[in-house]
Amino acid sequence: MRTIVVTGGSRGISASTALECARRGLGVILTYKNNPEAAREVVQRIQAEGGKALVLPLDVGKVGTFTAFQVAVKQALDSVWDATHLDGLVNNAGYGLFEPIETVSEAQFDGLMNVHLKGPFFLTQALLPLLKEGSSVVNLTSATTRVATAGVAPYAAFKGGLEVLTRYMAKEFGERRIRVNAVSPGAIRTELGGGLNAEFEALLAAQTALGRIGEPEDVARVIASLLTEDGGWINAQTIEVAGGYII
Numbered sequence: 001m002r003t004i005v006v007t008g009g010s011r012g013i014s015a016s017t018a019l020e021c022a023r024r025g026l027g028v029i030l031t032y033k034n035n036p037e038a039a040r041e042v043v044q045r046i047q048a049e050g051g052k053a054l055v056l057p058l059d060v061g062k063v064g065t066f067t068a069f070q071v072a073v074k075q076a077l078d079s080v081w082d083a084t085h086l087d088g089l090v091n092n093a094g095y096g097l098f099e100p101i102e103t104v105s106e107a108q109f110d111g112l113m114n115v116h117l118k119g120p121f122f123l124t125q126a127l128l129p130l131l132k133e134g135s136s137v138v139n140l141t142s143a144t145t146r147v148a149t150a151g152v153a154p155y156a157a158f159k160g161g162l163e164v165l166t167r168y169m170a171k172e173f174g175e176r177r178i179r180v181n182a183v184s185p186g187a188i189r190t191e192l193g194g195g196l197n198a199e200f201e202a203l204l205a206a207q208t209a210l211g212r213i214g215e216p217e218d219v220a221r222v223i224a225s226l227l228t229e230d231g232g233w234i235n236a237q238t239i240e241v242a243g244g245y246i247i
Contacts, residue, residue, distance in 0.1 A: 001052065003027035003081050004227055005073060005127065007060055008093030010039035012190035013140065013223075016216035017090055018042055020224040022051030027081050029073060031058035031093065054080060060093040060119035061111065066126035073130060085132035088227040091120035091162075092140040098151040109154050116158040121165060134177045136227045139166050143186040143242045159184075163238050170236035179235040181226050186242025187213040209244025218243075 004021060008014040009030025018028045019042065028046060032039035032055060039055040046053040056072050059065060077083045094116050097108055120139055131137070141163050144156035162182065169180040187204040189196065196204070196213065205212050219241045225231045226239075 001025065001027045001081055001083075002087035003029065003077060003083060004088035004090065005029045005031070005086060006090040006092060007031045007058060007123070008033070009042060009055070010035045013185065013188065013216045013219045014090070014092045015042045016220035017092065017223045018053065019046060019049075020217070020220040021227060022046040022053060023049065024224055024228055025051075026087070026224075026227065027051075028053040029076055030055050031060075033057070033059050033093065052080065058093070060091075060123060061114040063114075063118065063122045066123055069123075070126045070130065073127065077130070084130075086127065086130045086135060087132060088136045088138070089124060089127055089131065090138045090140070090223060090227070091123065092138075093119070094140070096152070097155055099154075100151055101153050104154055112154045113158050116155065117161045117165070120162060124169065128173075131173075131176075131178055135179075136231070137169060137173075137178065137180040138223050138226050139163075139169075139180070139182045140223075141166075141182045141184045141238060143184050143240055143245055145184065146240065147246045166238065167236045174235075179226070179231070181231070181234055181236065182238040183219060183223055183226070184238050184240040184242070185214065185219045186240065186245035188219060189213055189215055204245075207246050208242065209247055212243065214241065214243055 006014050006018050009018045010032040018030045043053045139162050142159040144152050145160040166182040222241050
């Protein structure tokens, strides 16, 4: 069984990705930071559908923990899947901040950078020895890198940096045939940034060609395809999954 790591797997897009990948026959190691109960519920849903998954704690904002996490992943691969290598990594863990540039603090700036850019960089580095030849990495970015939205400048800037990093990863990992792509969600019904109220949801839907906001499952299906043979000839790309948001 091919096995992947999905960070931030207790809710939203990551939880849906874990479920979708398990339905496609992948083993899933999902991570959580503050909500182990929700992460275990995702594992239980996967197991109830006949899949195989487990959960590990991980704070993507703390690079110093990544060596221990790599060891935990190796142990999980050996004990649960009788394997030594991973087939994929989804860098999705994150959080939102709505704050204008003039009032963003250095601590807020650093926190977003650590989770959305520095964390994926060094976590991928830490897990690279475990990624087998021909595996796939998917980085979650954001449509805010294309459409400027007041109040999310640091978040969008680091997601933009992650898009650039995606191309460099694809270039450098190409010798091992490791594909690296970014998926850029638009307005999605998740808890990120406190979620959406009805008025804001209606506004976003009116700005989207398909007339609605997205669901986590809309994004999860695209991520899952990039982790399987369906996306086998897609590399170094940023794929916006937004239903035609502000086009």
